[in-house]
Amino acid sequence: MQNLTDTSTELSLDDVNTMSKIFGSLFYFPLNHENNQAIIELIKYSDDLEHNGFADFVHALTSEKNQALNDDFFLLFEGGEVMVAPPWGSVYLDKEQVVFGDSTVRLRQFLRANNIELNTGMREPEDQxxxxxxxxxxxxxxxxxxxxxxxxxxxxxxxxxxxxLELVEKHAATNTYQRLAALVKEWCLSIQDTWQLTPLSLKVYR
Incomplete structure (x- = not known):
């Protein structure tokens, strides 16, 4: 498993692929979903747990109740009347802070042009x-x-x-999701740094 705390080593496409699957699942499904249960077991028993960056996340996860984690998932990713950390890109990039905004359309065009299908069985924004x-x-x-x-x-x-990810970390009610948000933010920054990427300069409205 990729060491998320070490940005000095080369980051391969395979590394990014693996972590995208792991973090994608952890940010799309509840933690008690079967996909995530399998991922969590893999992380828990990895030989380098104390050195790969996941230790704080695992320690938090094992100390918190399932109901608290499920409630936090609903708050953060499904939400009630107010979304404290909306998971859709256009809410941040659209002046009106709406879902299915112009940035969603641009992403959809990119995905179609490259034969990427995100078939979830629901009509939902691709920029989740x-x-x-x-x-x-x-x-x-x-x-x-x-x-x-x-x-x-x-x-x-x-x-x-x-x-x-800053908003997820700030508003999460559990240490588990706080740790997860911090971990994924660190991972995103490591990709940006290691691959020497310059993100498109867009105004963030939230």
Whole structure:
């Protein structure tokens, strides 16, 4: 498993693919979903747990009740009347802070042009953070084209995701989701630094 605390080593497409699948699942499904239960077991028993960056997340997860984690998932990713950390890119990049905004349309065009299908069985914005990580993984597996992956990152994800992860960390009611948000933010920054990426400069409205 990639060491998220070490940005001095080369970051391969395979590394990014693996972590995109892991973090995509953790940010799209509740933690008690079968996909995430399998991922959590893999992380818990990895030989380098104390050195790969996941230790704080695992320690928090094992100390908190399932109901608290489920409530936090609803608050952060599904929400009631007020979304404290909306997981959709256009809420940050659109002046009106709406879902299915212009940035969503641009992402949709990029995905279609590169034969990426995010079929969830629901009509939902493609720029949901977890879904975008799944798109990165799918793009890597289909193309093995790093410049294309970099384009998805710099033009569609990195312009807003760091602000989003800050809000998740700030508003999460559990240490587990606070740790997870901090971990994924560190991972995004490590990709940006290691691959020397310059995100598109877009105004973030939230």
């Amino acid at each position: 953070f977890g879904l975008m990580l799944f798109a990165i993984s799918q793009l890597i597996e289909q193309s093995q084209d790093q410049p294309l992956v970099e384009n998805l990152l710099t033009e569609h994800l990195l312009p807003w995701c760091l602000r989003y």
